[in-house]
Amino acid sequence: MKEQTAPEQPATEQPVPGPPDEQKFVSTFVQDWMTPHPYTCTPDTSLADVYDVMVEKGFRRMPVVDEEGRLVGIITFGDLRQAAPSSVTSLSLFEINYFWAKLTVKETMTPNPVTLAPDDTIKTASQHMLEHKISGLPVVSGEKVVGILTQTDILRFLVSLL
Amino acid sequence: MHRVPVREIMQTSVITLTPEALAADAAQVMEEFGIRRIPIVDQEGYLVGIVTDTDVLEAETAESVLNSYEPGLEEEWLSVADIMTREVITIPPEATVGQVVSIFLEKKVGGLPVVEPDPQQPKRLRVVGIVTETDIFRLIARAWREHEQGQASG
Numbered sequence: 001m002k003e004q005t006a007p008e009q010p011a012t013e014q015p016v017p018g019p020p021d022e023q024k025f026v027s028t029f030v031q032d033w034m035t036p037h038p039y040t041c042t043p044d045t046s047l048a049d050v051y052d053v054m055v056e057k058g059f060r061r062m063p064v065v066d067e068e069g070r071l072v073g074i075i076t077f078g079d080l081r082q083a084a085p086s087s088v089t090s091l092s093l094f095e096i097n098y099f100w101a102k103l104t105v106k107e108t109m110t111p112n113p114v115t116l117a118p119d120d121t122i123k124t125a126s127q128h129m130l131e132h133k134i135s136g137l138p139v140v141s142g143e144k145v146v147g148i149l150t151q152t153d154i155l156r157f158l159v160s161l162l
Numbered sequence: 163m164h165r166v167p168v169r170e171i172m173q174t175s176v177i178t179l180t181p182e183a184l185a186a187d188a189a190q191v192m193e194e195f196g197i198r199r200i201p202i203v204d205q206e207g208y209l210v211g212i213v214t215d216t217d218v219l220e221a222e223t224a225e226s227v228l229n230s231y232e233p234g235l236e237e238e239w240l241s242v243a244d245i246m247t248r249e250v251i252t253i254p255p256e257a258t259v260g261q262v263v264s265i266f267l268e269k270k271v272g273g274l275p276v277v278e279p280d281p282q283q284p285k286r287l288r289v290v291g292i293v294t295e296t297d298i299f300r301l302i303a304r305a306w307r308e309h310e311q312g313q314a315s316g
Contacts, residue, residue, distance in 0.1 A: 084222040151295045
Protein backbone atom coordinates (compact mmCIF):
# COMPACT_ATOMS: atom_id res chain seq x y z
CA MET A 1 0.00 0.00 0.00
CA LYS A 2 1.35 3.39 -0.96
CA GLU A 3 2.15 5.61 2.02
CA GLN A 4 0.10 8.74 2.24
CA THR A 5 2.06 11.97 2.34
CA ALA A 6 1.04 14.61 4.82
CA PRO A 7 -1.09 17.39 3.34
CA GLU A 8 0.74 20.69 2.75
CA GLN A 9 0.10 23.50 5.21
CA PRO A 10 -2.29 25.94 3.52
CA ALA A 11 -0.55 29.25 2.76
CA THR A 12 -3.58 31.35 3.61
CA GLU A 13 -3.91 33.88 6.43
CA GLN A 14 -6.04 31.71 8.67
CA PRO A 15 -6.14 32.87 12.26
CA VAL A 16 -4.54 30.23 14.48
CA PRO A 17 -6.86 29.17 17.31
CA GLY A 18 -5.08 30.08 20.50
CA PRO A 19 -5.85 29.38 24.11
CA PRO A 20 -9.35 30.63 24.91
CA ASP A 21 -9.40 34.10 26.48
CA GLU A 22 -5.69 34.58 25.92
CA GLN A 23 -6.42 38.25 26.35
CA LYS A 24 -7.45 37.56 29.92
CA PHE A 25 -4.14 35.81 30.62
CA VAL A 26 -2.21 38.91 29.68
CA SER A 27 -4.57 41.45 31.18
CA THR A 28 -5.05 39.80 34.56
CA PHE A 29 -2.47 40.47 37.20
CA VAL A 30 -0.82 38.53 39.97
CA GLN A 31 -2.28 40.86 42.60
CA ASP A 32 -5.81 39.90 41.52
CA TRP A 33 -5.36 36.19 42.36
CA MET A 34 -2.60 36.00 44.95
CA THR A 35 -3.20 35.31 48.62
CA PRO A 36 -2.24 38.58 50.35
CA HIS A 37 -0.53 38.86 53.75
CA PRO A 38 0.80 35.31 53.75
CA TYR A 39 2.11 33.51 56.80
CA THR A 40 5.86 33.88 57.00
CA CYS A 41 8.65 32.50 59.16
CA THR A 42 12.20 33.55 59.98
CA PRO A 43 15.48 31.71 59.41
CA ASP A 44 15.52 30.71 63.09
CA THR A 45 12.05 29.16 63.14
CA SER A 46 12.24 25.43 63.88
CA LEU A 47 11.16 22.99 61.17
CA ALA A 48 8.76 21.43 63.67
CA ASP A 49 6.92 24.77 64.01
CA VAL A 50 6.82 25.32 60.25
CA TYR A 51 5.51 21.79 59.81
CA ASP A 52 2.70 22.39 62.32
CA VAL A 53 1.54 25.54 60.52
CA MET A 54 1.76 23.98 57.07
CA VAL A 55 -0.29 20.95 58.07
CA GLU A 56 -2.84 22.97 60.05
CA LYS A 57 -3.39 25.56 57.31
CA GLY A 58 -2.75 23.34 54.30
CA PHE A 59 0.18 25.37 52.95
CA ARG A 60 2.90 23.84 50.83
CA ARG A 61 5.38 26.73 51.06
CA MET A 62 6.21 29.64 53.29
CA PRO A 63 8.31 32.73 52.61
CA VAL A 64 11.21 33.32 54.99
CA VAL A 65 11.76 36.92 56.06
CA ASP A 66 14.35 38.81 58.12
CA GLU A 67 13.67 41.21 61.02
CA GLU A 68 12.74 43.97 58.57
CA GLY A 69 10.20 41.75 56.83
CA ARG A 70 12.36 41.41 53.72
CA LEU A 71 12.30 38.17 51.77
CA VAL A 72 15.43 36.05 52.33
CA GLY A 73 14.26 32.62 51.24
CA ILE A 74 11.44 30.16 50.82
CA ILE A 75 10.77 26.81 52.48
CA THR A 76 8.51 24.15 51.03
CA PHE A 77 6.77 21.02 52.19
CA GLY A 78 9.19 19.07 50.01
CA ASP A 79 12.13 20.62 51.87
CA LEU A 80 10.62 19.43 55.15
CA ARG A 81 10.21 15.93 53.77
CA GLN A 82 13.84 15.77 52.71
CA ALA A 83 15.02 17.09 56.08
CA ALA A 84 12.83 14.85 58.24
CA PRO A 85 14.66 12.04 59.98
CA SER A 86 13.55 8.78 58.50
CA SER A 87 11.96 6.08 60.58
CA VAL A 88 14.59 3.69 59.30
CA THR A 89 17.54 5.50 60.80
CA SER A 90 19.33 4.09 63.79
CA LEU A 91 18.53 7.12 65.91
CA SER A 92 16.66 6.41 69.11
CA LEU A 93 13.21 7.87 69.39
CA PHE A 94 14.41 10.50 71.83
CA GLU A 95 17.10 11.55 69.36
CA ILE A 96 14.59 11.76 66.50
CA ASN A 97 12.33 14.06 68.48
CA TYR A 98 15.27 16.25 69.55
CA PHE A 99 16.73 16.38 66.04
CA TRP A 100 13.45 17.36 64.45
CA ALA A 101 12.77 20.11 66.98
CA LYS A 102 16.31 21.50 66.57
CA LEU A 103 16.53 21.86 62.80
CA THR A 104 15.79 25.39 61.70
CA VAL A 105 14.55 26.95 58.52
CA LYS A 106 17.88 28.52 57.58
CA GLU A 107 19.53 25.13 57.04
CA THR A 108 16.78 23.90 54.77
CA MET A 109 15.35 26.88 52.90
CA THR A 110 16.10 27.97 49.36
CA PRO A 111 17.71 31.41 49.57
CA ASN A 112 17.03 34.14 46.97
CA PRO A 113 13.93 32.55 45.52
CA VAL A 114 12.30 33.44 42.21
CA THR A 115 9.65 36.09 42.86
CA LEU A 116 6.76 37.83 41.15
CA ALA A 117 5.68 41.46 41.20
CA PRO A 118 2.05 42.33 41.93
CA ASP A 119 1.67 43.81 38.44
CA ASP A 120 3.13 40.82 36.59
CA THR A 121 0.53 39.12 34.39
CA ILE A 122 -0.89 35.68 35.05
CA LYS A 123 0.80 34.63 31.82
CA THR A 124 4.22 35.68 33.15
CA ALA A 125 3.51 33.92 36.44
CA SER A 126 2.59 30.67 34.65
CA GLN A 127 5.70 30.81 32.50
CA HIS A 128 7.94 31.30 35.57
CA MET A 129 6.34 28.34 37.31
CA LEU A 130 6.82 26.11 34.30
CA GLU A 131 10.35 27.25 33.60
CA HIS A 132 11.55 26.82 37.19
CA LYS A 133 9.34 23.81 37.86
CA ILE A 134 7.80 25.29 40.98
CA SER A 135 4.18 25.46 41.95
CA GLY A 136 4.13 28.67 43.96
CA LEU A 137 5.95 31.98 44.08
CA PRO A 138 6.19 34.78 46.62
CA VAL A 139 4.97 38.16 45.43
CA VAL A 140 7.29 40.96 46.40
CA SER A 141 6.92 44.74 46.36
CA GLY A 142 10.04 46.65 47.23
CA GLU A 143 11.69 43.88 49.22
CA LYS A 144 8.62 43.08 51.27
CA VAL A 145 6.50 39.97 50.75
CA VAL A 146 2.96 41.05 49.90
CA GLY A 147 1.47 37.76 48.75
CA ILE A 148 1.83 34.23 47.42
CA LEU A 149 0.59 33.00 44.05
CA THR A 150 0.28 29.27 43.44
CA GLN A 151 -0.56 26.95 40.57
CA THR A 152 -3.86 26.38 42.31
CA ASP A 153 -4.63 30.12 42.21
CA ILE A 154 -3.99 30.09 38.46
CA LEU A 155 -6.29 27.10 38.08
CA ARG A 156 -8.99 28.98 40.01
CA PHE A 157 -8.55 31.81 37.52
CA LEU A 158 -8.86 29.33 34.66
CA VAL A 159 -12.10 27.98 36.10
CA SER A 160 -13.45 31.52 36.43
CA LEU A 161 -13.11 31.89 32.66
CA LEU A 162 -15.13 28.77 31.83
CA MET B 163 -8.94 23.82 26.11
CA HIS B 164 -11.10 22.74 28.98
CA ARG B 165 -12.85 20.18 26.75
CA VAL B 166 -9.65 18.22 26.05
CA PRO B 167 -10.07 14.69 27.44
CA VAL B 168 -7.65 13.80 30.17
CA ARG B 169 -6.32 10.78 28.23
CA GLU B 170 -4.56 13.24 25.89
CA ILE B 171 -2.52 14.91 28.60
CA MET B 172 -2.14 12.30 31.33
CA GLN B 173 1.15 10.62 32.14
CA THR B 174 0.90 6.95 31.18
CA SER B 175 4.01 5.63 32.94
CA VAL B 176 2.68 5.53 36.48
CA ILE B 177 4.86 4.56 39.41
CA THR B 178 2.93 2.41 41.87
CA LEU B 179 3.69 0.46 45.04
CA THR B 180 1.96 -2.38 46.85
CA PRO B 181 0.55 -2.04 50.38
CA GLU B 182 3.38 -4.19 51.76
CA ALA B 183 6.04 -1.66 50.74
CA LEU B 184 7.52 0.39 53.55
CA ALA B 185 6.62 4.03 54.14
CA ALA B 186 10.34 4.67 53.84
CA ASP B 187 10.27 3.10 50.35
CA ALA B 188 7.50 5.50 49.39
CA ALA B 189 9.60 8.42 50.62
CA GLN B 190 12.59 7.25 48.62
CA VAL B 191 10.58 6.74 45.44
CA MET B 192 9.06 10.21 45.74
CA GLU B 193 12.48 11.74 46.13
CA GLU B 194 14.09 9.76 43.30
CA PHE B 195 11.34 10.42 40.79
CA GLY B 196 10.29 13.88 41.96
CA ILE B 197 6.68 12.86 42.53
CA ARG B 198 4.26 13.67 45.33
CA ARG B 199 1.71 10.90 45.11
CA ILE B 200 1.90 7.18 44.46
CA PRO B 201 -1.15 5.03 43.66
CA ILE B 202 -1.10 1.77 45.61
CA VAL B 203 -2.13 -1.41 43.82
CA ASP B 204 -2.69 -4.99 44.97
CA GLN B 205 -0.96 -8.10 43.57
CA GLU B 206 -3.31 -8.14 40.60
CA GLY B 207 -2.69 -4.49 39.78
CA TYR B 208 -6.00 -3.08 41.04
CA LEU B 209 -6.10 0.23 42.86
CA VAL B 210 -6.40 -0.09 46.64
CA GLY B 211 -5.19 3.27 47.91
CA ILE B 212 -2.95 6.27 47.43
CA VAL B 213 0.01 7.70 49.34
CA THR B 214 0.98 11.36 49.16
CA ASP B 215 4.02 13.22 50.44
CA THR B 216 1.87 14.56 53.28
CA ASP B 217 1.15 11.00 54.42
CA VAL B 218 4.85 10.18 54.29
CA LEU B 219 5.94 13.27 56.21
CA GLU B 220 3.31 12.72 58.88
CA ALA B 221 4.67 9.19 59.27
CA GLU B 222 8.25 10.37 59.53
CA THR B 223 7.80 13.12 62.08
CA ALA B 224 8.58 12.23 65.66
CA GLU B 225 4.97 12.36 66.83
CA SER B 226 3.84 9.41 64.73
CA VAL B 227 6.95 7.38 65.43
CA LEU B 228 6.52 7.96 69.16
CA ASN B 229 2.87 6.98 68.99
CA SER B 230 3.63 3.71 67.27
CA TYR B 231 6.44 2.82 69.63
CA GLU B 232 5.82 0.38 72.41
CA PRO B 233 8.61 -0.34 74.84
CA GLY B 234 9.92 -3.88 74.61
CA LEU B 235 8.82 -4.48 71.01
CA GLU B 236 11.01 -4.51 67.93
CA GLU B 237 10.76 -1.18 66.20
CA GLU B 238 8.02 -1.63 63.64
CA TRP B 239 8.65 -0.10 60.31
CA LEU B 240 5.55 1.56 59.01
CA SER B 241 4.18 0.07 55.81
CA VAL B 242 2.37 1.86 53.03
CA ALA B 243 -0.81 0.12 54.16
CA ASP B 244 -0.50 1.90 57.53
CA ILE B 245 -0.39 5.38 56.00
CA MET B 246 -2.32 5.26 52.71
CA THR B 247 -5.75 6.69 52.00
CA ARG B 248 -8.09 3.94 50.88
CA GLU B 249 -10.89 6.07 49.45
CA VAL B 250 -9.18 7.35 46.34
CA ILE B 251 -10.63 10.10 44.18
CA THR B 252 -10.22 8.93 40.59
CA ILE B 253 -11.29 9.94 37.10
CA PRO B 254 -11.88 8.06 33.82
CA PRO B 255 -9.80 8.83 30.71
CA GLU B 256 -12.82 10.55 29.10
CA ALA B 257 -13.05 13.16 31.84
CA THR B 258 -12.31 16.62 30.47
CA VAL B 259 -9.59 18.98 31.62
CA GLY B 260 -12.33 21.31 32.88
CA GLN B 261 -13.81 18.55 35.03
CA VAL B 262 -10.40 17.60 36.39
CA VAL B 263 -9.54 21.19 37.34
CA SER B 264 -12.87 21.52 39.15
CA ILE B 265 -12.10 18.38 41.17
CA PHE B 266 -8.61 19.65 42.01
CA LEU B 267 -10.10 22.83 43.45
CA GLU B 268 -13.10 21.30 45.17
CA LYS B 269 -11.28 18.37 46.78
CA LYS B 270 -8.03 20.29 47.29
CA VAL B 271 -5.83 17.71 45.59
CA GLY B 272 -3.00 18.26 43.14
CA GLY B 273 -3.27 15.07 41.13
CA LEU B 274 -5.58 12.16 40.34
CA PRO B 275 -5.10 8.60 39.13
CA VAL B 276 -6.88 7.94 35.85
CA VAL B 277 -8.63 4.58 36.01
CA GLU B 278 -10.62 2.09 34.00
CA PRO B 279 -12.86 -0.51 35.63
CA ASP B 280 -12.05 -4.13 34.92
CA PRO B 281 -14.60 -5.32 32.28
CA GLN B 282 -15.44 -8.41 34.35
CA GLN B 283 -15.31 -6.80 37.80
CA PRO B 284 -16.31 -3.14 37.47
CA LYS B 285 -15.51 -2.38 41.11
CA ARG B 286 -11.85 -3.21 40.56
CA LEU B 287 -10.04 -0.30 38.97
CA ARG B 288 -6.92 -0.39 36.84
CA VAL B 289 -4.65 2.63 36.85
CA VAL B 290 -4.08 3.73 33.26
CA GLY B 291 -2.51 7.10 33.96
CA ILE B 292 -2.09 9.98 36.34
CA VAL B 293 -2.83 13.67 35.83
CA THR B 294 -1.51 16.52 37.93
CA GLU B 295 -1.79 20.29 38.10
CA THR B 296 1.55 20.44 36.32
CA ASP B 297 0.14 18.53 33.35
CA ILE B 298 -2.64 21.14 33.08
CA PHE B 299 -0.03 23.87 33.21
CA ARG B 300 2.00 22.28 30.43
CA LEU B 301 -1.15 22.15 28.33
CA ILE B 302 -1.61 25.89 28.81
CA ALA B 303 2.03 26.58 27.97
CA ARG B 304 1.82 24.49 24.79
CA ALA B 305 -1.31 26.33 23.68
CA TRP B 306 0.47 29.66 24.17
CA ARG B 307 3.57 28.58 22.30
CA GLU B 308 1.55 27.32 19.37
CA HIS B 309 -0.46 30.52 19.36
CA GLU B 310 2.65 32.69 19.43
CA GLN B 311 4.38 30.61 16.77
CA GLY B 312 1.28 30.82 14.64
CA GLN B 313 1.31 34.60 14.95
CA ALA B 314 5.05 34.83 14.24
CA SER B 315 4.84 32.82 11.03
CA GLY B 316 1.66 34.52 9.81
